[in-house]
Amino acid sequence: MWLIDDLLACELPLKEDFTAYLAALRSSLGLPYLSVNRIETALHVVLSRYTPDCHAHIADIICRTPAPHAPAMYYSSHTSEELMSHYKSALCILNSNSDFDLTYITAWHKYTVGSGFALKIETVCDIVNEIKYWTDQSSNDEEHFNRTSIFVWFVFCLLTGVRPNNGLGKMYDIDLDMGWLLINDKPVKKVKSDRLIPLCPILIRHLTDYRAYLINYQAKHQDYHEVSAIIDNIRLGNDEALLKLLYERAPTANSPTLKDIKRGDAYHMTKHIIDANPYWTRHFVRTQLEKLGVSLSLINTVIGHEKARQEVLGRFSSNSKADIKRVASVFEQIAAQLGLSDITINHYPNHIGTSTTEVDHANK
Missing domain, CATH: 1.10.443 (hpI Integrase; Chain A)
Structure with a gap:
């Protein structure tokens, strides 16, 4: 709830603001094909390729890949604690310059996510x-x-x-x-x-x-x-x-x-x-x-x-x-x-x- 309240109190940027920012970023980095989609897939790439003990299936779940593209995510089961540990590990890899504040990631209660049919x-x-x-x-x-x-x-x-x-x-x-x-x-x-x-x-x-x-x-x-x-x-x-x-x-x-x-x-x-x-x-x-x-x-x-x-x-x-x-x-x-x-x-x-x-x- 605190996150929702804080967001409501802020003046949120418009889509046009993001577009203008990305245009300036592409120009400064020399990456003319950089897009929102490519930025969003960066987390999936880091999870599936560079995060220890993680793989594409877990990346699909964390990144909420649509069912037609990742049917496997609905046929398995993981604990929330496990998924959060992979998510934090990926952010730590992305945070090589220590620009992120990761203190918001706190301990989570253990519960199962994914398929309710995945019996023990x-x-x-x-x-x-x-x-x-x-x-x-x-x-x-x-x-x-x-x-x-x-x-x-x-x-x-x-x-x-x-x-x-x-x-x-x-x-x-x-x-x-x-x-x-x-x-x-x-x-x-x-x-x-x-x-x-x-x-x-x-x-x-x-x-x-x-x-x-x-x-x-x-x-x-x-x-x-x-x-x-x-x-x-x-x-x-x-x-x-x-x-x-x-x-x-x-x-x-x-x-x-x-x-x-x-x-x-x-x-x-x-x-x-x-x-x-x-x-x-x-x-x-x-x-x-x-x-x-x-x-x-x-x-x-x-x-x-x-x-x-x-x-x-x-x-x-x-x-x-x-x-x-x-x-x-x-x-x-x-x-x-x-x-x-x-x-x-x-x-x-x-x-x-x-x-x-x-x-x-x-x-x-």
Whole structure:
């Protein structure tokens, strides 16, 4: 309020005054192309290039870069104290002649800025364990199938950072042997934007176990002919989404069928655990990749925030496939922090097969 009162008490300069001042400044410095825009971007340049431990993403947030030009700022989260420290460091660099009075920058209360969906690792770990416990408490075979599918759907989103759209993960785009996912999760865009995401070993194990779970279910329900045909397509790697839900078409139908998982299905089935749009998984992944030291350009490549023609499969890409492949080790760290290395997919108790150790929900 003191700042507002002081400003109201002052005779503020007009835009024409700034223009005249800049004209005189350009003339004295010999910089005919100096403009207000270039002066305003000076802080961004100092933050992103010359401020220790800072980068372009934080500079976007501090300089309030418009959303169309900096979508990443809405997919991550930082404390106000952290941002203020970067801001003050940048001003200190600009203040090489000690012309600035920086005493107005005082201690700030800690609070989170940026994405409200960027959940902390401890919170997401609890969510993962709750969903797994909910899965293991299924009362029948069909319920266990659907809950297992939803659990693996969340694991898939958490260890890839994909947009949680409908029908994720076509089998012909998933290479479990080489550990690659080819995805275009912007299907409404006119320009095709396929990109590669590396699959970490823990995710590969979960997807492989889920495929085995489907085959086991097929063997136990051989009279479900339509279900069996869909699982055959998955097993053969055809144009079929891996993650499925059992769906009763009509009361008179002799057997159920399988349908692709939609984002709304994931939300409604788990809203008693977390009442939030499943897009929170994407915000979480971007934040964790940044915290674990992945470069901004690589994060944008994996998440799908590159600018036009800079995709890894495009001619102007600044990252190689080898660079992207190395991000798999970071996803593996995230998986371990979430306890996914200790969680396995269990068959329903009445199924034939080796039962794996269940997660200890009491000690989650």
